[in-house]
Amino acid sequence: xxxxxxxxxxxxxxxxxxxxxxxxxxxxxxxxxxxxxxxxxxxxxxxxxxxxxxxxxxxxxxxxxxxxxxxxxxxxxxxxxxxxxxxxxxxxxxxxxxxxxxxxxxxxxxxxxxxxxxxxxxxxxxxxxxxxxxxxxxxxxxxxxxxxxxxxxxxxxxxxxxxxxxxxxxxxxxxxxxxxxxxxxxxxxxxxxxxxxxxxxxxxxxxxxxxxxxxxxxxxxxxxxxxxxxxxxxxxxxxxxxxxxxxxxxxxxxxxxxxxxxxxxxxxxxxxxxxxxxxxxxxxxxxxxxxxxxxxxxxxxxxxxxxxxxxxxxxxxxxxxxxxxxxxxxxxxxxxxxxxxxxx
Amino acid sequence: xxxxxxxxxxxxxxxxxxxxxxxxxxxxxxxxxxxxxxxxxxxxxxxxxxxxxxxxxxxxxxxxxxxxxxxxxxxxxxxxxxxxxxxxxxxxxxxxxxxxxxxxxxxxxxxxxxxxxxxxxxxxxxxxxxxxxxxxxxxxxxxxxxxxxxxxxxxxxxxxxxxxxxxxxxxxxxxxxxxxxxxxxxxxxxxxxxxxxxxxxxxxxxxxxxxxxxxxxxxxxxxxxxxxxxxxxxxxxxxxxxxxxxxxxxxxxxxxxxxxxxxxxxxxxxxxxxxxxxxxxxxxxxxxxxxxxxxxxxxxxxxxxxxxxxxxxxxxxxxxxxxxxxxxxxxxxxxxxxxxxxxxxxxxxxxxxxxxxxxxxxxxxxxxxxxxxxxxxxxxxxxxxxxxxxxxxxxxxxxxxxxxxxxxxxxxxxxxxxxxxxxxxxxxxxxxxxxxxxxxxxxxxxxxxxxxxxxxxxxxxxxxxxxxxxxxxxxxxxxxxxxxxxxxxxxxxxxxxxxxx
Numbered sequence: 001x002x003x004x005x006x007x008x009x010x011x012x013x014x015x016x017x018x019x020x021x022x023x024x025x026x027x028x029x030x031x032x033x034x035x036x037x038x039x040x041x042x043x044x045x046x047x048x049x050x051x052x053x054x055x056x057x058x059x060x061x062x063x064x065x066x067x068x069x070x071x072x073x074x075x076x077x078x079x080x081x082x083x084x085x086x087x088x089x090x091x092x093x094x095x096x097x098x099x100x101x102x103x104x105x106x107x108x109x110x111x112x113x114x115x116x117x118x119x120x121x122x123x124x125x126x127x128x129x130x131x132x133x134x135x136x137x138x139x140x141x142x143x144x145x146x147x148x149x150x151x152x153x154x155x156x157x158x159x160x161x162x163x164x165x166x167x168x169x170x171x172x173x174x175x176x177x178x179x180x181x182x183x184x185x186x187x188x189x190x191x192x193x194x195x196x197x198x199x200x201x202x203x204x205x206x207x208x209x210x211x212x213x214x215x216x217x218x219x220x221x222x223x224x225x226x227x228x229x230x231x232x233x234x235x236x237x238x239x240x241x242x243x244x245x246x247x248x249x250x251x252x253x254x255x256x257x258x259x260x261x262x263x264x265x266x267x268x269x270x271x272x273x274x275x276x277x278x279x280x281x282x283x284x285x286x287x288x289x290x291x292x293x294x295x296x297x298x299x300x301x302x303x304x305x306x307x308x309x310x311x312x313x314x315x316x317x318x319x320x321x322x323x324x325x326x327x328x329x330x331x332x333x334x335x336x337x338x339x340x341x342x343x344x
Numbered sequence: 345x346x347x348x349x350x351x352x353x354x355x356x357x358x359x360x361x362x363x364x365x366x367x368x369x370x371x372x373x374x375x376x377x378x379x380x381x382x383x384x385x386x387x388x389x390x391x392x393x394x395x396x397x398x399x400x401x402x403x404x405x406x407x408x409x410x411x412x413x414x415x416x417x418x419x420x421x422x423x424x425x426x427x428x429x430x431x432x433x434x435x436x437x438x439x440x441x442x443x444x445x446x447x448x449x450x451x452x453x454x455x456x457x458x459x460x461x462x463x464x465x466x467x468x469x470x471x472x473x474x475x476x477x478x479x480x481x482x483x484x485x486x487x488x489x490x491x492x493x494x495x496x497x498x499x500x501x502x503x504x505x506x507x508x509x510x511x512x513x514x515x516x517x518x519x520x521x522x523x524x525x526x527x528x529x530x531x532x533x534x535x536x537x538x539x540x541x542x543x544x545x546x547x548x549x550x551x552x553x554x555x556x557x558x559x560x561x562x563x564x565x566x567x568x569x570x571x572x573x574x575x576x577x578x579x580x581x582x583x584x585x586x587x588x589x590x591x592x593x594x595x596x597x598x599x600x601x602x603x604x605x606x607x608x609x610x611x612x613x614x615x616x617x618x619x620x621x622x623x624x625x626x627x628x629x630x631x632x633x634x635x636x637x638x639x640x641x642x643x644x645x646x647x648x649x650x651x652x653x654x655x656x657x658x659x660x661x662x663x664x665x666x667x668x669x670x671x672x673x674x675x676x677x678x679x680x681x682x683x684x685x686x687x688x689x690x691x692x693x694x695x696x697x698x699x700x701x702x703x704x705x706x707x708x709x710x711x712x713x714x715x716x717x718x719x720x721x722x723x724x725x726x727x728x729x730x731x732x733x734x735x736x737x738x739x740x741x742x743x744x745x746x747x748x749x750x751x752x753x754x755x756x757x758x759x760x761x762x763x764x765x766x767x768x769x770x771x772x773x774x775x776x777x778x779x780x781x782x783x784x785x786x787x788x789x790x791x792x793x794x795x796x797x798x799x800x801x802x803x804x805x806x807x808x809x810x811x812x813x814x815x816x817x818x819x820x821x822x823x824x825x826x827x828x829x830x831x832x833x834x835x836x837x838x839x840x841x842x843x844x845x
Contacts (some may be wrong), residue, residue: 111506200442200461204450207441214437215451216422274441 006188014268017283020170021039021290028294035297038166042173048289052182052282053237054260055267056100056189057230059281062264063193064226066124067272069261072253074231075238077139078105082239083151083248084144092152102235109135110231111224118223132254139250148248159243166270178240185233202226206273263288263314286314288312350413352377352541353398353429353510355463358407360393366479367393368565370564375541380532382544382556382573386585386779387776390491390565391545392483396513399431399482400424409534411510414519419821425455428509434518440488445470447487448501455506473501475545477531493524500531504540511535512543516690518776521637521804529555549780551580551806561585586781594811594834597795598632603627606799607679607768609648612657618823622655625768625799630790632834635820644820645770645803649681661767675704680766682757684773690757691745698727698741700756705764730759734789759790763788769793770801775809787813805843807836819843 029036054071061068082102086092087311091102106321109131118128151159164175201222213219242248267284268277288309295305346756351374358366368390375381385391389709396402397410400419409416411427419427438447444462453461456611466481468841474481477498478757496516497648517525532555535542543773552559560570561584567586612618618640625631635641645831646652650671659666659677666677673679683690693702701722709723710716731741734755738748745756747766754774757842762770774781774790788815795799804810817829817840827842 041399058466195461196457197461199445199451201454204439207439208437211437214433216454218427270441274439 007287011028014277014280014283016036017267017280017287021283021287022126024287024290026292028290028297032294032339034296035294040293040297042166042175044174044286044289044293045179046244047293048174048215048285049178049182050237050241050287051260051263053233053240055264055281055285056182057233057237058264059267059276059278060193060202060233061124061191061230062261062269062290063206063207063273063276064202064223066117066223066226067261067271067275068124068128068227068230069136069257070109070128071230071234071237071260072133072255072257073104073132074106074109075234075241076250076253077135077143077238078102078231078248079111079238079242080139080148081105081143083148083155085244086152092154095154095158098152098155099162099236099239102239103232106233106235106238108229108230110234111131112226113231117222117227118160119268127146137256143250145250147250151242151246151248155239155243156246158323159246163323176244178244180297181236185236186278186282189233193278198222198225203274206270206275208274219268258313259288260285260307262309262316263315266312267321271317284316326341349373352412355394355398356408356410358394358397359405360390360397360402360411361405366565367405368397371555371562371565371567372842373560373570375543376558377541378536378538379558380536380544381560382546382552383560383562384546384552384585385550385562388736389562389585391562392514393565394562395431395543395545398424398512399429422455424548425675428507429512430503430506430508430510432499432503432514432516433514434514436495438487438498438502443484443485443486444481444490444498445483445495447498448473448483448505449503452505464538465546469505470501473504473567477504477534479531484583488746490694491524493520493527496520496528497531500535504535508540510541510543512545514545516544517546523636523771525551545748546731549581552581553578561599563587564841582780585779596813596815597628597791599626599628603629606661607648607801608658608660608663609661610658612647612654612659613655614643614647614652616654617647618820620791621820621825622810623818623825623828625801627797627799629793630794630800630802630813631799632808632814632817633720633820634805634810634817634839636805637819639843640823641803641805641820641838642672642772645681645772648674648768648770648801651681653714660721675764678765678767680704680761680764680769682754682761682769682771684776685837690760691747691753693746694744696742696744697731697738697748697756699732700745701727701741701759701763702799704760708764726763730762733804734759734762735785749779749782751778751786754778754786758786762793765800768799768801770803772803773806774802774804775806783809807839808833810835810839 024038024098034040052326054075057071058068058111079102082098082105086098107323113128113131116122116131117124150156158177162174163177163179166173193202201212201217204217205219205222238253241253263284265271265284266287267276267280267282269281278320290309291312292305295308353375355373358368358371359366371390371394372746383394393402398419400421403418409419411429416423426477427667431841439450441546442450444465449466453466470483481494481497481503483503487495490498493625500511516528520528532542542632542637544552553576556573559576559581561568563580563585581610591772603626605624606627610622612621621644623631633644643652647654648668650668650673653669659668660678661677663762666673668674668677686755692703700721706718709719711719736755736759737752745753771790775786778786787809790800790802802810802814814834815830817834817839818825819827819829819839821843
């Protein structure tokens with residue numbers, strides 16, 4: 001492959017992913033005339049808002065060499081608790097206070113994960129599987145199990161605000177103001193992972209923990225921070241989810257983790273740690289959402305959508321394993337060339 | 345050797361005990377600017393402990409460390425780095441998922457307690473160091489795609505970005521080919537010109553003598569000798585290291601004239617690796633296969649063991665044609681293989697010696713039908729027999745393999761394959777990373793196994809080793825067997841000329 005083509009492919013196959021997205025759009029437009037419309041576009045973007053936020057959280061933890069399946073439980077815990085304690089009526093706190101409160105709850109729950117993982121060096125999947133149930137159980141037992149149909153007014157106001165509103169021949173297509181949140185967070189995470197020593201440390205730890213320790217990275221502190229950050233991002237996602245849905249249901253979100261993890265892995269993040277990019281992650285989320293939407297349009301039953309996401313996850317991991325194998329072979333070829341050259 | 349200035353580093357009367365056992369009993373040493381000092385000794389002689397004390401990982405019980413005139417009772421890891429001491433470990437401690445440039449500069453940024461990272465600011469620093477050393481490293485390549493030699497050069501560059509004045513390299517040449525070693529020594533020469541003091545920790549005596557000005561030899565926690573390299577030769581170093589004469593001379597028992605062929609290979613071909621390889625191996629014979637790294641020597645061995653099945657050609661064991669498409673096929677045919685990278689491919693590091701020895705031959709120790717359960721008594725007998733026969737130095741068979749030295753770990757791998765009672769035993773680099781004392785013992789074990797009627801195939805680029813045990817040596821160049829050497833033709837001069845011609 002020429003250098004230019006390689007550059008297009010991106011360091012984590014982002015280019016391939018973008019190409020798949022384009023092909024999918026073309027195929028779907030040919031199959032279903034109702035697909036290529038502003039309405040569909042708005043639907044895909046709207047359905048991606050919350051997953052992108054969650055995916056950014058999962059990206060950070062996967063790059064650090066771990067996994068977090070408790071983020072959805074943290075998200076609904078933080079968002080539902082905030083709505084519940086804020087009460088109703090005009091006397092409720094302004095949005096900024098509510099958001100800060102949700103972020104604080106997310107940070108504390110993330111700290112619980114981080115402390116268990118970093119201090120006691122426990123496997124991340126097991127810890128977060130456990131805390132997922134603990135968080136959800138605590139939410140239902142101590143905070144509330146009742147569906148809250150009306151949000152505090154300061155929140156509710158935002159759910160009706162649109163950034164863009166396009167009236168086409170059919171129904172109006174609206175783009176919620178909330179789309180700004182994942183965009184801003186994506187830029188923030190991109191900067192954090194690329195231009196801070198913390199971000200580079202996360203890549204280093206995901207690459208080789210022991211080497212990171214010898215190089216002087218404070219591994220325990222970085223890991224704690226990773227899980228706190230994941231908790232806060234999850235909480236932000238939970239708040240946006242509640243605002244978009246205009247209600248708070250403690251039974252929501254938990255159970256949908258697989259879609260997010262699949263999207264991140266499809267986006268090129270290595271399940272073994274040390275690799276992954278924000279661009280790829282966003283593309284991965286868009287692909288999963290687009291596929292969910294397309295399947296709906298061509299009349300595939302909802303149950304099969306779960307299977308489709310599962311297949312995508314396996315393909316994503318399979319591609320990673322195949323690439324790793326190819327890399328090894330390339331090193332072998334390099335060595336051969338090197339010696340042949342010397343031998344002449 | 346500069347005798348005018350003060351030494352860059354001096355350690356005085358270092359004593360260190362672990363649980364009452366003296367690891368170091370009063371070791372003193374000094375390192376001068378612009379010189380290479382080699383620290384040699386068998387496994388367990390205390391050299392690793394000494395390095396750890398210098399780099400601040402361990403605290404000495406008593407003694408002083410003097411760096412650039414400042415005296416310390418002990419060092420700390422960050423203190424050692426600040427004083428300009430850098431250790432390049434055998435595994436390099438690099439980040440495979442990051443680029444060469446980033447690996448070179450990242451640790452310096454950590455040490456400087458920076459919060460922000462900027463590619464644009466740091467890249468020139470990495471470029472400068474690579475250019476100064478005249479290296480050909482692609483700064484934007486991920487480190488995991490580099491060869492071992494380039495990884496090592498990356499680690500050296502990283503040390504220099506720290507302004508290292510004292511660089512300690514642990515077994516720097518173990519994983520390198522001869523040309524790569526030459527390149528490394530060229531870099532080492534440049535480092536000494538910059539006034540850096542280097543300390544090499546090595547088993548490889550011939551290389552030690554090439555590059556070092558001073559050699560210090562340790563044995564059992566005591567410094568036996570420090571002398572200019574020019575006054576020593578391989579034999580004397582070996583004698584000081586082990587305390588007795590090391591026999592590396594050729595000792596080959598004649599193969600009986602009527603010894604049957606145990607392995608016959610005809611026209612074996614794997615495109616891209618080797619082609620038209622044919623040879624026979626008789627019972628009681630030790631056959632060497634040598635060549636440069638990448639010549640196809642390892643691939644031939646891996647094909648015979650089914651790791652990398654050949655595309656065409658035949659392999660016959662005991663006169664019977666065998667299709668070897670997988671490791672299972674090879675084991676069923678009676679072929680055993682001790683891989684090059686034994687730590688990652690040959691051993692369960694956290695399992696006991698006993699479990700490792702029996703790991704490949706469990707099927708042979710089942711009781712008869714219908715129970716098909718394992719026969720524990722026979723297993724114990726086999727383990728005890730091999731443990732004794734290979735003289736594995738460990739308290740008992742339940743010790744974990746991780747706790748063993750390189751030479752002893754290698755014996756466990758050998759024991760594992762001998763437990764399968766193979767007809768053909770293939771060894772890839774049988775004594776890589778093994779000290780001289782263990783090496784001659786392992787070679788003696790191979791002679792014994794051959795004498796017991798096995799065919800032994802050794803893949804190696806260690807010429808003295810091939811000379812010491814092989815009846816015949818095949819030289820592979822660019823995937824083709826170019827020459828078969830026998831008897832007096834097995835000579836370092838001829839082998840090297842044929843390999844690289």
